Amino acid sequence: MTKSKSKIPSPFNPEVFRKEGHILVDTLSEYLERALSGKEMAVLPWNDPDHLAETFSFDSAGSEEESLDAFIKRIIDNSIHIHHPHYIGHQVTSPLPAAVLVQFCTTLLNNGAAIYEMGPVNMAMERNVIKRFGSLIGYIPGFDGIFTHGGTAGNLTAMLAARQVKTDYNIWEDGVREMNRPGYIISEQAHYSVARNVKIMGLGDESIVKVPVDRHFRMRTDRLEEIKTAAEKKGIRIISVVASSCSTATGSYDDLEAVADFCEKHELWMHVDGAHGMGVLFSEKYKDRLKGIERADSVVIDFHKMLLVPALNTLVMFRNGERSFETFAQKASYLFQKSQENVWYNSAIRTIECTKSALGIIAYTALKYYGNGYYRNYIDSRYDLAVTFSLMIKSDSKLQLAVEPESNIICFRFAPEGYNDLALNQINAEIRSRIIKEGSFYIVQTELEGKIWLRLTIINPVTSKDDLKALLKIVSEIGKEEVRKMA
Ligand SMILES: Cc1ncc(COP(=O)(O)O)c(C=O)c1O
Structure with missing residues (x-):
């Protein structure tokens, strides 16, 4: 009998x-070298969105006329260059090349992680990353964690767990009862995903109970009692406080000890949105920002922000691991056999996502190859540089700092004397717009108390003091031009 030779279809050759x-x-590799050197490339090659969409219009028949290499080069050429030392904008990291290479491998393997059988290595590695973070946080044994695609989904997972645990009937199965509407206390400066998640849960505006911030943009924990009482008078049953470590706009760390005391007193769920600022767990110098973190019921950590891993990659930690099984009480019997309930290695029981990519392998790779020491130096250097930058701003009378930096996020503005906030808003918005379109830097802007500030996140490991000096020179030059235009 002749054996028929199986033919591999050409796309899989x-x-x-x-x-x-x-x-x-x-x-x-060539791209990385160029991007890291910061030479001969605009950080963001600015393009009109409609024009760019037109450039990428394609034929439904499929075409091999353009080589894959030429196609990839077109993608690169039109992308924002996150590894460029002048990329100091949003909180998206320049991923570690080793993590990228391993992700290349896991993409081909395409092992999901809904259940152990579909991603055994991922689940094994996740387990070890969770153990590492449990000990970094200072949790006592009994903690657990799960990976999600992003901090938004991570916050939602934790907030759903809070709702389930702090409700005396099965709210997941029976839904929200009008007389028993849960409420979350959040800071005015909480990331928008936190308030949005409350709405995704179908709870509406009244369940988002906001606390004002102090002059450092930290949650006013001295107002918590009064705010809880006022919400309860309106029929909202407060179940949780969500603290930020740190906040998105100014990088401010809420007082976790005060939040923990309040939550303990009233038996509330303490959730910490540490999507950005949890990297300080590695830092002796800045770890005090997280005093009280070990008392949090849940913590969100984005690896794709300050842990140098490609997006999206988030870990949700639970102080009491059992609680994480309560989030989604719903069962999908075709996936989970009865005897396998509440086992750590079938992640879909505890996540919004069913199929997930191999997030644990990527986080593990970064930690395995670089370790605590590398992260300590990285975090310290970025936070130190933010302090240095703040001193540069304070030494220039035409510049103004929004608040002393507590992390690697800094907000400042060009503010020569004699101009009101309206004019300064216009000038600063114009400065940012010109800088990013001209491509010398990528920075963002934020509005605080009606004022527009230029906002930096010094997230790239290669950004130096000289880069920041160059930024201030450009800001001042453009600022002066804009002031002249106003005269
Ligand atoms: C404090 C904070 N929480 C949550 C998020 C949302 O995270 P993700 O973009 O991973 O969904 C962000 C994003 O910037 C953030 O800064």
Whole structure:
């Protein structure tokens, strides 16, 4: 009997993959070198959105006319360059190349992580990352964690757990009862995903109970009692306080000890949105920002922000691991056999997502190859540089700092004397718009108390003091031009 030779369909041809893969790695290595050097490239090659969409219009028949390498180069050329030292905008990290290479591998393997069988290595590695973070946080044994695609989903997962645990009937199964509307106390400066999550839960505006901030943009914990009482008078049953470590706009860390005391007193769920600022767990110098973190019922940590891992990659930690099984009481019997309930290795029982990518492998790779020491130096250097930058701003009378930085996020503005906030808002918005369109830097802006501030996140490991000096020079030059235009 002659054995018929199986024919591999051409899109899966391993030889083609090998050739194109080698070219790809060469292209990306050259790109990385150029991006990190910051030479000869705009941080954001600005393009009109409609024009760019037109550039990428394509034929439904499929075409191989353009080589994969040429196609990839077009993608690169039109992208924002996160590894460029002048990328100091949103909280998206320049991923570690080792993590990128492993992600390349996990993308091909495409092992999901809904259940153990579909991603055994991922689940094993997740387990070890969770253990590491449990000990960094200072949790006592009994903690657990799960990975989600992003901090928004992570916050939602934790907030759902809070709702389930702090309700005396099965709210997941029976839904919200009008007379028993749960409420979350959040800071005015909480990331928008926190308030949005309350709405996703179908709870509406009244369940978002906001606390004002102090002059450092930290939650006014001295107002918690009064705010809880007022909400309860309106029929809202407060179940949780969500603290920020740190906040998005100014990088301010809420007082976790005060939040923990309040939550303990009233038996509330304490959730910490540490999507951005949890990296200080590695830092001796800045760890005090998180005093009280070990008392949090749940904590969100974004690896794709300050832990140098490609997006999206989030860990949700639970002080009491059992609680994480209560979030989604719903069962999908085709996935989970009865005897396997409440086991750590079938992640879909505890996450919004069913299929997930191999997030644990990527987080593990970064921690395995770089370790606590690398992260300590990285975090310290970025937070130190923010302090240095704040001193540069304070030494220039035309510049103004919004608040002393507590992290690697800094807000400042060009504010020469004699101009009101309305004029300064216009000037600063124009400064940011011109800078990003011209491509020398990528920075963002934020509004605080009606004032527009230029906002930096010094997230890139290669951004230096000289880069920041160059930014201030440009800000001042453009600022002066804009002032002249107003005269
Ligand atoms: C404090 C904070 N929480 C949550 C998020 C949302 O995280 P993600 O973009 O991973 O969904 C962000 C994003 O910037 C953030 O800064």
